[in-house]
Amino acid sequence: MYKHFFKPLFDFLLALFALPFIILICIPVAIAIKIDDRGPVFYCGKRIGKNGKAFRMIKFRTMKVNAPDIRLNDGSTYNSDDDDRVTRVGKFLRKTSIDELPQIFNIFAFQMSFIGPRPDPLDWLEKYPEDARDFLKLRPGITGYNQAYFRNSADGIQKIENDNYYFKRISFWFDIKILFKTFVSVLKSENVNVDSERVEQSDLENVKGDEDDA
Numbered sequence: 001m002y003k004h005f006f007k008p009l010f011d012f013l014l015a016l017f018a019l020p021f022i023i024l025i026c027i028p029v030a031i032a033i034k035i036d037d038r039g040p041v042f043y044c045g046k047r048i049g050k051n052g053k054a055f056r057m058i059k060f061r062t063m064k065v066n067a068p069d070i071r072l073n074d075g076s077t078y079n080s081d082d083d084d085r086v087t088r089v090g091k092f093l094r095k096t097s098i099d100e101l102p103q104i105f106n107i108f109a110f111q112m113s114f115i116g117p118r119p120d121p122l123d124w125l126e127k128y129p130e131d132a133r134d135f136l137k138l139r140p141g142i143t144g145y146n147q148a149y150f151r152n153s154a155d156g157i158q159k160i161e162n163d164n165y166y167f168k169r170i171s172f173w174f175d176i177k178i179l180f181k182t183f184v185s186v187l188k189s190e191n192v193n194v195d196s197e198r199v200e201q202s203d204l205e206n207v208k209g210d211e212d213d214a
Contacts, residue, residue: 002172003138011114015107022101029060029089029098036089039065042102047119050139054122055111057140058102062090069121072155079152097186103142115175116141117163128160135163138170145174148181151190 030041043061046054067085071077079086079094086094093099106112112119119140128136141147146154146162154162166174184190 003170006172007113007170007175008110008139011107014114015104019104022104025098026060026101029093029101032089033061033087036087037064046122047140048122048125048136049111049119050136052125052133052136055106055109055119057112057119058105060090060093060099060102062086062093062099077152095189097143097182100142107142111139113139113141114143115178116144117166118144118147118159120159124156127156132160132164135160135167138167143178143182145178148178148185151185 033039033041040061043059043063044056045059047057049055063085064087069077070085081091090099103112107114116138117135117140144163145166146159150158150162166178
């Protein structure tokens with residue numbers, strides 16, 4: 001009952017309540033992005049949505065225009081404090097997760113939820129094991145269990161396991177717990193960057209097309 005009715009209802013009502021406050025934040029952020037490098041304010045990347053259906057996820061642009069999408073061996077996105085693909089404003093937006101705020105409009109379009117599995121790029125769909133796709137029955141989230149507790153410290157396989165863990169245990173109180181953990185993780189800037197050991201073990205690869213994944 002919660003998963004199919006109350007959760008989407010709470011998403012819509014919370015998004016409606018938060019919209020004026022988010023707009024107040026978004027206006028100066030948009031101006032800062034424009035002043036920084038004159039490029040587009042938003043980045044709209046194709047992502048895997050509910051039931052594997054593709055949708056365009058909206059973010060504030062944090063990377064330089066036409067920056068390459070660099071992946072690790074496990075398919076996850078490379079990022080670090082000294083990543084020269086990221087703009088000056090983008091580094092702040094990523095550290096504070098403000099770059100995710102425009103996804104409230106994906107919630108209004110019933111493409112996303114506040115809490116759920118973080119949506120992956122389209123090429124990940126073929127990497128999901130057939131017996132580990134239950135989480136695709138959910139709308140992806142602005143934040144989620146993996147994002148709140150592990151973020152970029154989890155590799156691709158661990159992320160899939162964490163997303164399925166959330167699917168099996170989804171409840172109102174679990175969502176509340178994840179929401180508060182997200183606030184703590186953002187305030188402490190926990191797991192913002194990929195673990196250095198994973199980077200050292202990877203042959204960094206440019207993936208054509210979809211930049212600004214992190």
